[in-house]
Structure formats: C-alpha cells, structure tokens
Amino acid sequence: MSADEEKALGNAALQKKDFPTAIKHYTNAIDLDGSNHVYYSNRSAALLSNGDVQRALEDGEACVGLKPDWPKGYARKGAALWKLKRMNDAVKAYESGLEACPGDKALSDGLKAVKDAISAPPRPAGMMGGAQNPMASLFGSGLIDKIASDPKMKEYLTDQAFMDKIKTLQTNPNALQGMLGDPRIMEVLSMALGGNVGFGGPGDDSTSPPPAAAPKKKEPEPEPEPVEEDTSWMNEEELEKHNKKKDSVKRKNEGNDHYKKKEFQQAIAKYDEAISLDETNMTFLNNKAAVYFSMKEYETCIQICKDALEVGKANFAPFVDRAKCLTRMGKSYQKKGDLAEAIEAYKNAQLEHHTKDTERMLKNLELEKKKADKLAYQDPVKADEAKQRGNDLFRQQKWGEAVIEYEEAVKRNPKDAPIRNNLAAALCKIMDFNAAKAHIDEALALDPKYVKAYARKGDIHMLMKENHKALDAYKAGFELDNTNSACKEGIMKVQNMINQGSQNMTEEEKRERAEHGMADPEVQAILQDPVIRQVLQDFQQNPKAAQKAMQDQMVNGKIQKLIAAGVLQVG
Structure with missing residues (x-):
C-alpha cells in the first residue's frame, strides 16, 4: 500500500472520529514517505483530537520544518500549544505563520482567538473557578447564526439536547470539558476557532474558508466532465512515449486484477505487456516477481527481482520500491532454504529503506541460521576424533590444547556426556573451575546416572x-x-x-572459609530456616534440646552442611 493510500484511509477514519485508526494510517504513511509535510499535519490533527497533545505539537513542528511556507503547519503547532496552555508560545506560532504566509485567514482567526483568551477579563466574583475560561469569547450571541449557516450543523439546532449544551456553554464556558466527548460540540468548537485550526479533518489545502451558506434545496450535482490532458506541447516522439507509459499502467492494473483472482498466467501476460511498453519502470517487474513467488517458482522470482533492481537503479526508482524488491528476493531465498543469501537480501533492503517488518524478519532469520549452522556442524564421527586428540594431549599434560580439542568435540556432539566430563577435567587443570562446573552440570543433565560425572x-x-x-x-x-x-x-x-x-587452619583461613560458605544461596537458605536458627541457639543455651533436634534426619543434614561449608565450626 502506498503512502497516499494510507493517508486516504487515515482521512476516512478521522472523519468518522476514529482517531486511533487515523493515527495508525498516518504513521504508516510517514514510515513510507517521511518527507511529506501533509502526513505530519494530518497526524497532528488526529493526535490532538485523541488527547495526545505533546505528540500533536511535535508533529506540528515537524510539518513546519518540512514546509515552512505552508500555513497549516503553524496552525497545528499553535493549536497544540494553546491546548497545553502555553498561550504566549501559541501567539508566537500563529505570528510566525503569518510572517511566512501573510493574510492566511485560519492563522489570523487563530491568533485573534488566542489573544482574546489571554486578554479576557477575570470573571465576576461568585462565578465558577474565579477566572474566565479562555474559550468564553468563542460562544457569543452570534454562535447560533454561525451554526445555522452550516449545511451540516444546522440540523443540530432541532435537537433540544444539543441546544441545551450550547446554552450552557454560553453561560458557563467551563462546562466545555465535560462535553468534549460529543462530536457535534467538537465541530462547533472547530468552527468557532476559525475553521480547521487543529480540531477538524486533515485536508491538504493551505486555507480553510468559512462554510458557505446552505442552498434552500440541494439539487443533484452533474457528473464532472473528463479533464483533457494538455499534450499540445509534446512533439511526436514525446507524445508516443507519453501514450505508451499511460498504456503500460493500464496493462499493469489489469495484471493486478488477474493476480488478485489468482489467474497467474494472465497476470504475467499483462505485466509483460506493461514491460514492453515501458522498460524503465521496475514496478512492473516487481509485480511479475510477486506472481512467481505465489506460484512457488522461487528461482525465477529471484532472477526477475535482480532484473527489476537493475532497472530501478538505472532509472532512479524510489528507495521504497527497491527495498520491496529486495525483501521479496529475501523471502524467496528463505523459501529455498538459502538463509545466508536471504539475510544478505534483507540487509540490503534495510539499507535502501528501513522498515520494522523487515528488521523483525532479519533478526528471526539470523537466529534461525545460527541454530541451523550449529546443527549442520554436528558430526558424531568427527566428535570422537576430536575427543581422541584431546585425550592424547591430556596424557601429554598439554592442558590448554586438550581443552581446544574437547571443545571442538562438544560442538560436534553436544549431547555426549563423557566428552563434557573430559572437558571439565581439562578445564580444572588450567584452573577454570567455573567453566568446568558448567560442563559437568550439563553432562549430568544429559545423563543423570553418570557416576563418573x-x-x-x-x-x-x-x-x-x-x-x-x-x-x-x-x-x-x-x-x-x-x-x-x-x-x-x-x-x-x-x-x-x-x-x-x-x-x-589459622583464624584468618577459618574466617575466609566461612565467608565463602556464606556466599552460597543454599547455605543462606539454611541459616534463614527458623528451625535451624532455634537449634543453633539451643547449642549454646539448651544443649539437650539441640541434641534432641539433631535426631531429626533433615535437621541433622542441614547442620552437617553448615559444618562442611565452614560456617559452623566444631571442636
């Protein structure tokens, strides 16, 4: 799906007040084309309506940065700053917009509304809150007339509940906070703010004109006349090239229709027709590759993707299109089982255009390849050969070299417990006791009845x-x-x-041994056992009770473990 298609879906969701969905589609559009200022403007509107004001401000600022001469970006920024109650900053945003875009009505109205809110006099004593709501100036006596002039909103005037809310706002603007869930009130607020200042729909126009007066009766509108292309400036060669490109797109669309119906051969034929008419468009080749991928003819798909990339590079195709082609190539290699080539294709796709989906596929595939490589490396015969070489070196007291051979044997046959036992012995010789312990524990996990281990x-x-x-x-x-x-x-x-x-032992040695024992979690657990604590206390204060407790096999075992660890000393 293209960025413009994502934007169109976002616009539709925003019109339905489905703000999270609108935000999602606008985000997708930005991921596909992060240089389009309109996408940031539209997402800012959706974020503001959804209550995420800080992000709405960030998108407004991004919009201004991308398109400093576009008024709506300043309007988005100003609306967000107003919502954050940064009134002076909001004024600066609108003023900056008017400097860049003199005479813009939406910016002028927004600036006036903010200044009115700042300069509004305090509310008389006894009114709610003790200070006037900044929105109070928006709900004056002319509000009903403005609503009546709008073709859509005038119907709201027949709803008594709606009228009650408007009257409440005119007398008590502080009640607005509790009415923001009503989309009709949001529409009225947007209109009162001077059009599409931040609460309305996305729109791509640079200005937001006031709503036109509704006609007395809406007549069916005639179908628009087809727009003729102006090709008068083209010479014969340019006109032929132009017509071929138009025809190629038509063939491509016909191919897409066949592809959706799984009519693969017909789709290929149409894509070939498109390619013959315009050999500079890599999209036609990419679409053809997609057909062969669906047909599970992965080798053919890969070759067509390579051809498409050559065409794309030669004709400066968008990076997004090249990335799609490389991703499809990677998927084809993955289906063939060639994980190394698949990883390379995914990495190249990320260099062209980075996406989260491709990043996820790449990481998963790298893990899969690592496991596959380890599995492919295993060979019991070669493991036994490495083990024998390790045994010879061990007997020659070449401990370090023996470790290397035993480690190779483990890689070749990781499920062999005796190999790990031999490796542990060699590791002890080079005083790597922790590694030796890890391998002997693994040997016992493989064979719990392995007495030598x-x-x-x-x-x-x-x-x-x-x-x-x-x-x-x-x-x-x-x-x-x-x-x-x-x-x-x-x-x-x-x-x-x-x-x-x-x-x-000296006293210092005894102390070190006791500290070493105390570091063992098992010893710590024994010392925290209330029964054991009582027995240890009884040894000093009530020896008979302690001796009686020691008759319990479990208690005796724990005490003996404390003695063996050096934590408890006897003698």
Whole structure:
C-alpha cells in the first residue's frame, strides 16, 4: 500500500472520529514517505483530537520544518500549544505563520482567538473557578447564526439536547470539558476557532474558508466532465512515449486484477505487456516477481527481482520500491532454504529503506541460521576424533590444547556426556573451575546416572573449597554405585577435611572459609530456616534440646552442611 493510500484511509477514519485508526494510517504513511509535510499535519490533527497533545505539537513542528511556507503547519503547532496552555508560545506560532504566509485567514482567526483568551477579563466574583475560561469569547450571541449557516450543523439546532449544551456553554464556558466527548460540540468548537485550526479533518489545502451558506434545496450535482490532458506541447516522439507509459499502467492494473483472482498466467501476460511498453519502470517487474513467488517458482522470482533492481537503479526508482524488491528476493531465498543469501537480501533492503517488518524478519532469520549452522556442524564421527586428540594431549599434560580439542568435540556432539566430563577435567587443570562446573552440570543433565560425572563434580567443588557441595556430589554418585572408588574415597576425603582440616587452619583461613560458605544461596537458605536458627541457639543455651533436634534426619543434614561449608565450626 502506498503512502497516499494510507493517508486516504487515515482521512476516512478521522472523519468518522476514529482517531486511533487515523493515527495508525498516518504513521504508516510517514514510515513510507517521511518527507511529506501533509502526513505530519494530518497526524497532528488526529493526535490532538485523541488527547495526545505533546505528540500533536511535535508533529506540528515537524510539518513546519518540512514546509515552512505552508500555513497549516503553524496552525497545528499553535493549536497544540494553546491546548497545553502555553498561550504566549501559541501567539508566537500563529505570528510566525503569518510572517511566512501573510493574510492566511485560519492563522489570523487563530491568533485573534488566542489573544482574546489571554486578554479576557477575570470573571465576576461568585462565578465558577474565579477566572474566565479562555474559550468564553468563542460562544457569543452570534454562535447560533454561525451554526445555522452550516449545511451540516444546522440540523443540530432541532435537537433540544444539543441546544441545551450550547446554552450552557454560553453561560458557563467551563462546562466545555465535560462535553468534549460529543462530536457535534467538537465541530462547533472547530468552527468557532476559525475553521480547521487543529480540531477538524486533515485536508491538504493551505486555507480553510468559512462554510458557505446552505442552498434552500440541494439539487443533484452533474457528473464532472473528463479533464483533457494538455499534450499540445509534446512533439511526436514525446507524445508516443507519453501514450505508451499511460498504456503500460493500464496493462499493469489489469495484471493486478488477474493476480488478485489468482489467474497467474494472465497476470504475467499483462505485466509483460506493461514491460514492453515501458522498460524503465521496475514496478512492473516487481509485480511479475510477486506472481512467481505465489506460484512457488522461487528461482525465477529471484532472477526477475535482480532484473527489476537493475532497472530501478538505472532509472532512479524510489528507495521504497527497491527495498520491496529486495525483501521479496529475501523471502524467496528463505523459501529455498538459502538463509545466508536471504539475510544478505534483507540487509540490503534495510539499507535502501528501513522498515520494522523487515528488521523483525532479519533478526528471526539470523537466529534461525545460527541454530541451523550449529546443527549442520554436528558430526558424531568427527566428535570422537576430536575427543581422541584431546585425550592424547591430556596424557601429554598439554592442558590448554586438550581443552581446544574437547571443545571442538562438544560442538560436534553436544549431547555426549563423557566428552563434557573430559572437558571439565581439562578445564580444572588450567584452573577454570567455573567453566568446568558448567560442563559437568550439563553432562549430568544429559545423563543423570553418570557416576563418573558425580565424582568429577565432587572434585571440582573440592578445588573450589566448597566441601559441603563436594560431599553432596560424592554421596549422589555413591548412591547410584556403591562400588565406585572415586566417590567412596571422595566422601572420606571431604569428611577428613571437615573433621581435622579446620584444626590446622589459622583464624584468618577459618574466617575466609566461612565467608565463602556464606556466599552460597543454599547455605543462606539454611541459616534463614527458623528451625535451624532455634537449634543453633539451643547449642549454646539448651544443649539437650539441640541434641534432641539433631535426631531429626533433615535437621541433622542441614547442620552437617553448615559444618562442611565452614560456617559452623566444631571442636
């Protein structure tokens, strides 16, 4: 959909007072063509009517920046500043507009209305609010006559509820705030402000003339006569070229009709006719590529897209058209499974014209390719070869080189638990204990009954001076296989360290060990357990109660864990 089509949809929504939809379409138009001042002006009107005054002001300023000699941009800016109660700034906006566009009625009326609001005298004592509403001057005695002169609004005068609201506004302008939900009141307010100063429809004209007096009887209007194109200035060659271009667009539209009906061959024929009449328009080729994409003939679609890009570059086609063509090419590559080419096409499309949709497709595809590359790299045979090379290097005490080979084996076969166990052993040799722990945990996740991994996990925790975790790991492996010497010896080694090791420690070493244990979330959770806290207190104040509590297996296990972590010292 083109930017102008989006704008037309926005205009229709605004006329229906569907402000969020209008804002959406105007935003789409701006995304497609951010250099068109009218789109910002129209969105400013929709935002102001929707209550988003700050953004309405920003769009008004953008409109003025893009088209400094267009009065409506200043009117949008002034209306937003007025709504924000920045009255002096609103005056400056209208005055700047009149300097750029002298004599514009909408700007003159807007300036007068703001100045009247600023200079309005305070309300007499006893009136609501203690100060006059800036809008009070708009609802004078001539308001009814103005409404009656409008072909549409004059019908409102027959509605008693509407008349009651108008009378209320004339006596109490402060009541306006509670009536803004009535679109008829908004129309009256727009008229009172001097036309389309910020509350009305979008419009593309530079002025907003006052409504004409309604005819007594609306007669059916005759159909407009077709406008003849002035081709008298063209020579024979230029006229032929002009007629061919007109005919090519006609053929393209006929092709579009066939395409919508899924009459693909007929659509291709029409697009070919359009191309033969005008070889400089890449849109015809792009449309033809779309047909082949729908027919799932992706290779043909890609080739036509390439041809379209050549035509577009040679004839300075809009960047948006080139981006569309590249995006279609990317989709075709993606359908073929060539993710690398698809990513390249999407990146090139973003360079031509950046869109959020293409950015999303690009990011998703990059993630998909990363996963596909990892999967394609996997090879159990090559993984075993890398593992054997790692084993040889490990035996030669070339720990760093062994790590590299084991890591290659993991990439080739990430679901192999023994490879990760070997990698963890090599990582321990180069003292990268955290990485070793991560790989051994992954090995156990792959195979929860892998006893060697539990023994290795215990060793890693011993090296990290986490005796309580080492004891848990060894015990878990021993429960799975009570004949495993590594787990059995590990349990004995940890228990000896707990029972005797602390006797050989200095006070500084004991303190460091306790601080290390305290950093463990599991230890922290035990210390926060109210039962354990009571037991620890009883050890000092009521030893019998503490000994009785220790008979509970769960309590005993937690206390032993505190002792193993060095947080609780005995002896």
